[in-house]
Amino acid sequence: MFGNDQVSLNDRFTTGSGLYSKVYVVEALIERPAIPLHARLFAQGDERGSGMLISASALLDPRFWHRVSAKPD
Helix, strand or coil: CCCCCCCCCCCCEECCCCCCCCEEEEEECCCCCCCEEEEEEEEEECCCEEEEEEEHHHHCCCCCEEEECCCCC
């Protein structure tokens, strides 16, 4: 799940560090012919269920997103 070049279900990412950064969880992977792999993300703890669709290559770019460890149970 934590390969540097792969995105998996339930992987967690953030766009920054600090008090106001959100953690986003991979809810689904979208694989369609002729387009790159995309991931559907939702903000952890967001009861409204807002989400976004982003390409896996952008999600893995450390200039924009950072993988975070799984939430402890």
